[in-house]
Amino acid sequence: MRSRRATWSRRTGLLLILAGVVLLGYVGWQLYGTNYVSQRRHDSTVEALREEWSRPGGTASVNAGDSLSDAIMRVPAFGDAYAVPLVAGVEDEALASGMGVFPGSAAPGEEGNLALAGHRITHGEPLRDMPDLVAGDLVVIETRDRVFTYVLDTGGEELRVPFTAGWVLGNRPVNPNGGTGPAPGETRLLTLTTCAELFHTDDRLVAFGHLVDSRRR
Secondary structure (H helix, E strand, C coil): HHHHHHHHHHHHHHHHHHHHHHHHHHHHHHHHHHHHHHHHHHHHEEEEEHHHHHHCCCCCCEEEEEEEEEEEECCCCCCCCCCEEEEECCCCHHHHHHHEEECCCCCCCCCEEEEEEEECCCCCCCCCCCCCCCCCCCEEEEECCCEEEEEEECHHHCCCEEEEHHHHHHHCCCCCCCCCCCCCCCCCCEEEEEEEEECCCEEEEEEEEEEEEEEEE
16 A cells, blocks of 8 residues: 555656646746747848848738738837837737737828737747837838838836727727827827736736838838
């Protein structure tokens, strides 16, 4: 009987150790592996776009994962090397490939709201430092033919909303609580959204901006 108990205890211990190793491996993959894969995808997409744009007859977009990308986002406050492709949609595959563009958003430079989503942690984490953004920081969107510059009207952690707060994605977002919102009178808007906490996703951080410059590449 004692031998059976000892054998069972050893087997249980081994299973617990194995489960711990698997869990650590999963966490490590999420925190480091997905970032490595996504950042390489971001870089290759940006490089491919710029190469295509430099050709007189080049196409306007390239494949980024399962989504097409036809624009690049730069945030000078995040450093000179920061460049992330914009991809259609906000599904998991899209957000692993770059900054996701919400369905129904305005195109870069157009009237309406260019609403974007990005991860703060894992999958390239393009908005990890969003809380550091302040009003007045710039967001630059490059396309094949033009460069659009937006200025932020609100800081990166001034507005925190539930993930169900769809008003922030509207063509003319209006805060139902009368608080933080886009600059009044502006019609060409930019909205950045990301998780409010690194390991919890019920709330979103939101920053609003508006177009201040549009010029040919």
